[in-house]
Each structure stands twice: as structure tokens, then as C-alpha cells.
Amino acid sequence: MREKYTDKYFKKHYSQLLNNRYAILDWQKDMLRFFKRLSIPKDESIRIVDIGCGVANLIFFVKKQGYKNVFGVDISKSALKNTKKFYKSLIVSRCDCKRICIKTESINVCFMSQLLEHLNKQESMETLKEIRRILKPNGLFISSHPLSSIFSRFIRKPKTDETHVQHFLLPEFLKIIRNYFEVSDYTFYGLNIQDQLKLLLSDFNFHHVSEFIISVLFKITSFTGVNNPFYFGNITILAKK
Numbered sequence: 073m074r075e076k077y078t079d080k081y082f083k084k085h086y087s088q089l090l091n092n093r094y095a096i097l098d099w100q101k102d103m104l105r106f107f108k109r110l111s112i113p114k115d116e117s118i119r120i121v122d123i124g125c126g127v128a129n130l131i132f133f134v135k136k137q138g139y140k141n142v143f144g145v146d147i148s149k150s151a152l153k154n155t156k157k158f159y160k161s162l163i164v165s166r167c168d169c170k171r172i173c174i175k176t177e178s179i180n181v182c183f184m185s186q187l188l189e190h191l192n193k194q195e196s197m198e199t200l201k202e203i204r205r206i207l208k209p210n211g212l213f214i215s216s217h218p219l220s221s222i223f224s225r226f227i228r229k230p231k232t233d234e235t236h237v238q239h240f241l242l243p244e245f246l247k248i249i250r251n252y253f254e255v256s257d258y259t260f261y262g263l264n265i266q267d268q269l270k271l272l273l274s275d276f277n278f279h280h281v282s283e284f285i286i287s288v289l290f291k292i293t294s295f296t297g298v299n300n301p302f303y304f305g306n307i308t309i310l311a312k313k
Contacts, residue, residue, distance in 0.1 A: 119141045126148075188238065207313040
């Protein structure tokens with residue numbers, strides 16, 4: 073099968089990580105905040121993996137905190153090549169997320185970010201089932217993913233990664249995760265309904281009325297928060313097996 077995640081792909085979407093080994097993305101900051109809050113013991117028995125690790129900068133920061141048994145897996149040859157170039161001490165392996173090459177119930181903490189949107193529905197289910205398999209009882213799952221919205225799905229198509237095949241609304245995304253894990257916390261950031269309407273109206277050159285329309289519609293749809301189907305951005309979740 074033709075490699076999708078090539079050097080060209082990583083240069084286009086993750087150039088900041090290729091140009092700076094100490095770079096960290098916004099959603100990764102949220103993941104690390106959850107991780108630090110857990111106060112997990114830094115001993116040899118704790119095994120931590122990042123599924124779909126990309127260039128592995130996330131586990132680089134985890135290892136800098138003193139955790140020794142940390143490694144990543146990814147299906148992209150280019151990602152692993154760049155990891156070995158930038159982070160020579162990290163352990164990374166080529167592996168399909170739908171058939172993770174890790175023993176059953178052997179992992180304490182599993183990271184996964186920006187992955188499910190690259191998979192179809194069946195592949196997503198297989199991946200989450202595999203992550204559940206490799207986690208120990210009460211093992212932790214920290215994951216981050218982009219969200220779509222009613223506006224971006226049906227009116228203004230999001231300008232996203234060309235390899236994305238799924239676009240999740242917030243309620244449906246949480247439902248998928250809760251089929252396999254107990255979600256204990258989540259945080260999110262991005263564009264609220266006001267920002268989205270501003271983008272939408274700007275397409276039609278309605279600048280002179282956009283603020284008025286936005287203010288009226290925002291009052292009508294004032295049910296903001298984590299169950300708001302108009303939300304567009306990114307969610308980071310903390311869950312356990």
C-alpha cells in the first residue's frame with residue numbers, strides 16, 4: 073500500500089516539530105497537563121506508550137519528566153525515520169494501530185493524539201478495542217482529537233488535513249470513546265459559535281451586519297459548553313479501562 077504519511081506530509085502539517093525538537097503542540101500541552109496531574113510513580117514497572125506517535129515529541133517530553141519505560145509506535149516509515157534522527161534515545165517501532173504489537177494488559181498509560189480522524193469507523197473501533205486490550209486493569213488512556221461542528225460539517229467545510237476521513241461532532245465522539253473506556257475528565261479549545269459565524273459570514277462579504285447577526289444567533293443558541301453541537305476545535309480526554 074502506498075505510504076500516505078511521507079516526508080512531504082510531515083513537512084506540510086508538522087514543520088514546527090521537524091524544525092525544533094523542543095516544539096510542542098497545543099493539544100499535546102493539554103495531554104501533558106492531564107498526565108502531570110496524575111502523579112504516576114517514576115519507576116521501572118510503569119510502561120507508557122504513544123499510539124500513532126508521529127515524530128515522537130510527546131514521549132520525548134514524558135521521558136524528560138523521569139519516566140524510563142516509554143516508547144512509541146507508528147505505521148509511518150517517515151515518522152520513525154525522523155524520530156530516530158531527532159531523538160536517538162527514544163524507542164519507537166513500526167506498528168499498525170489496528171493490530172498493536174504489544175502484549176495484552178501490559179501498559180499503564182496509553183497516549184493517542186490526532187489519530188481516529190485518519191481512520192474509518194470500523195478501523196476506529198478496532199483501534200480503541202486494541203488499546204483497551206493492551207492496557208492493564210484501571211490503565212489510563214489520554215487522547216486528543218479534532219472536533220467538527222454542525223456549521224463546519226454542513227455549511228463551511230473545515231480546511232483540514234487531506235488524510236482525514238472522519239469528522240466528529242462532540243457528542244458522537246464522546247459516545248465512541250465511552251463504548252470502550254470510562255471518561256473521567258476532558259478539556260477543549262477552539263472556535264465557538266461566534267467565531268464560526270464570523271468566518272461563515274465573511275465568505276459572503278456580510279461584514280457590515282455580521283456582528284449584529286452573530287450577537288442575535290449567539291443569544292438564541294446560548295447553550296454553550298461541552299455538549300454544544302456548534303463547537304469546533306479540539307478535545308483532550310482522560311479515561312481509564
